[in-house]
Amino acid sequence: MPKLRLPLFLTRLSIFYFLLPWQVMRFTRPESAEGIAKKYYHVSALPESVGLVIGVFWILLLLAFLVGFKKRISYGLVFLLHAGAIIVALPAYIWGLGNFNQLFLAAIPAAAAMGLLYVLRDEDTLLSLK
Numbered sequence: 001m002p003k004l005r006l007p008l009f010l011t012r013l014s015i016f017y018f019l020l021p022w023q024v025m026r027f028t029r030p031e032s033a034e035g036i037a038k039k040y041y042h043v044s045a046l047p048e049s050v051g052l053v054i055g056v057f058w059i060l061l062l063l064a065f066l067v068g069f070k071k072r073i074s075y076g077l078v079f080l081l082h083a084g085a086i087i088v089a090l091p092a093y094i095w096g097l098g099n100f101n102q103l104f105l106a107a108i109p110a111a112a113a114m115g116l117l118y119v120l121r122d123e124d125t126l127l128s129l130k
Contacts (some may be wrong), residue, residue, distance in 0.1 A: 067127075
């Protein structure tokens with residue numbers, strides 16, 4: 001489906017750009033990443049080295065995702081890890097609860113786009129590795 005090539009590429013590019021700052025933060029402001037882990041994921045202490053390892057993993061995953069490398073794995077992991085993060089921090093997404101954060105709501109359509117991109121991964125061929 002040639003008409004899907006550009007929209008799928010733009011979706012992949014926008015998801016990459018959406019997720020990248022969270023991982024860059026692990027290197028530039030590790031204390032902020034640790035604070036998020038404590039507040040939303042109930043991790044009492046996240047050693048900086050663990051945060052950096054997670055950041056390296058995510059950066060490599062996002063680069064694989066960006067270039068369309070091993071789509072079943074890279075697209076699937078991006079979607080599953082992001083959806084898992086939503087589930088773990090669910091109170092932040094529910095209006096009326098103490099932890100509600102309206103900015104987090106952007107993660108929901110992003111997750112839907114990730115799922116759609118996973119389903120249509122064989123059609124996503126523009127600037128994508130085979």
